[in-house]
Amino acid sequence: MEGSARKIKDNAADWHNLLLRWERLNENGFNVAANIVNLRLSQSDQRQLLEESFSPSSPLSARTGAAAELQNECCKLQEIIDKMVTVVTKMQNLVTSQQGIQDLEDFQFGPKGRTFPLFHTWNMKQFELSFVTLWKSFSQELKLKQTILQELAHTGTSDLCMVYLSCWLYQPFIPHQVRLTLEALLLETGHRPL
Template sequence: MPRFRLFHLPFVNKILDLIKMSTSPNKSRNVEKHFSPITLPQSPAGISSHKNLTGLPRVARDIVADLYNNIQRWNDNHIRGANITKSIAHLKTNNIADYSKDLENLTSDLFDVVEKLSGISEAFDFLCSQMKSLVKLHKKTTTLFISMRNEQLADFVEAITSAYKGELKVKKFVLENIAHAKNKNEVMFYAVCWAHQQKVNVETNVKLEALLTETGHRRIM
């Protein structure tokens, strides 16, 4: 059970008095005695339009844009592969011993998809390396953008890269085994493994959205 801190009544009354003073223009000076404004460190992104960024902030923004674009490429190939595995599952479900020309063609198409996904995974690795190098180059104590520490930018890109590398291993596993499934349940299992993308989870998408928002690709609503 979580433990809740109990406040003494005098302390609570003091807070209530401060709230009342905050609603009165004549007592604003008294409020300032109790509350100090928070001053955020100035960053290049904070004094410039995201579209006009230069230097390292611009490089970081471009890295995130490339990351997003490659994820869209991944999604397109993932969907294509899902349709192929569905067709393979349909053939094998009708005849588990099917090794027809149609199956061979579908397997070849799936191989092409996995090759493209491998190339995209390599692009993720490159972008991850770029972001890490950028963080090392930034010697100033200020952040490149607004809320995220510079190390967080690199950590988030690395986490996303790792998620898709893990998913690529699953795709390769499906490619190597789906045509040789021994029964209907097995072939359906491989098709679901491809479609589900368990390694790319909600946390991965949240980190991507955080990067897009931080670097100005997403507007804060």
């Protein structure tokens, strides 16, 4: 296998590896986000208990310790988001690579493309469409996760915290169809047996 077929097959393997990395980062990020929510809710509970008991505010060292712990967890989540940005940037590079392959194929075979498929059934446009679909979904999900990062430690209600955690865990911008697209890409390129 050489030329366009080799490059597309390599890109499909890269997509699979990036998805696995994303899933690992998502799981780690969820655990850190849950820690942030737990810290935030425990701070809110402590504040409420202090207000109800009419005692002066808690000792400064306890408040700064909790704030430092919360800041540390937020920094961990920022590091995870930064790694997710790297993953999405690599996905964008794969889209650019596929568009380059498409341009080369158009130059070699004209606007109608090859008369035979590179692998099983897909033409070049289907590869490009699948790459763009995957990238757009992960880009949108990254934006959501960046918003969650900005809001999570400042959220006052437990209900909203749970919504943020649910959004992080269930990834609404990466529907099941996206995973099917990747599996179809892997099947088409021979990474998965038919």
